[in-house]
Amino acid sequence: YHVPKHLIEAFREYPIPIANHPAMEEACTSQHAVWSSDPEHDPRIDRATLERFPHRSSLFVPMVPKGEPIGGFFVIWWTRERQFRPEEVRLVEGISHQAAIFLENAGLYSEATRRRREAEELARLARMLTESLDVADVGQRTAESALRLVGGVFANLRLLEADGSLKVLARSGPAPEGFNPRPSLPAGEGMEGRAVAE
Numbered sequence: 001y002h003v004p005k006h007l008i009e010a011f012r013e014y015p016i017p018i019a020n021h022p023a024m025e026e027a028c029t030s031q032h033a034v035w036s037s038d039p040e041h042d043p044r045i046d047r048a049t050l051e052r053f054p055h056r057s058s059l060f061v062p063m064v065p066k067g068e069p070i071g072g073f074f075v076i077w078w079t080r081e082r083q084f085r086p087e088e089v090r091l092v093e094g095i096s097h098q099a100a101i102f103l104e105n106a107g108l109y110s111e112a113t114r115r116r117r118e119a120e121e122l123a124r125l126a127r128m129l130t131e132s133l134d135v136a137d138v139g140q141r142t143a144e145s146a147l148r149l150v151g152g153v154f155a156n157l158r159l160l161e162a163d164g165s166l167k168v169l170a171r172s173g174p175a176p177e178g179f180n181p182r183p184s185l186p187a188g189e190g191m192e193g194r195a196v197a198e
Helices: 004-015 022-030 045-054 088-129 137-148 190-197
Strands: 032-038 059-061 071-075 156-158 165-172 184-186
Touching: 022 032, 022 059, 022 071, 059 088, 071 088, 088 137, 137 156, 137 165, 156 190, 165 190, 184 190
Parallel strands: none
Antiparallel strands: 032 059, 059 071, 156 165, 165 184
16 A cells, blocks of 8 residues: 555565564564664665665564464555654554454465365265266266366376276366377376376
8 A cells, every 4th residue: 555656566576585684583573563763774674675665664563363474564654764652553563463363364264165165066076976877977077076176277087997007088178288198008107107006
């Protein structure tokens, strides 16, 4: 919010370091706000970050929902020095704490939604498999369902034959350019063959 336009892409592309950046390490270790009213002369501030984002004052609060930092909240004063009052620091720590709880809850919701979708897809696959006795049909449905479950783009399903070779049973999704799998593959060869053998 209120990031100068010429710095927006730099903020998106440049990872601000924690390791070897004393101010960030201090904040993450103490789980409290760290600030500087004079970053240029503050040895805790990473020089490369300051050169990339020159500013006069900064405040950083780690987001720590359950004892482990998951991110942080920066407040920057680009052109003027700022002296920080304890009540301001507490306010920003409160905002950061609320943001951490929100992000954690959003992550939990996303994970629960993903697991529900997986369970629904597996139940759907189980129903479909009981509807057919045709091996090719079952293989095709399995390949399609596997792609949906893992978010893949291409599936190649092989069946182990009596002679130990792996025969293509079904494919789903567009094959990668230049990918032309052999119809039959000896067990132990290629990724699929190694998976079977090992």
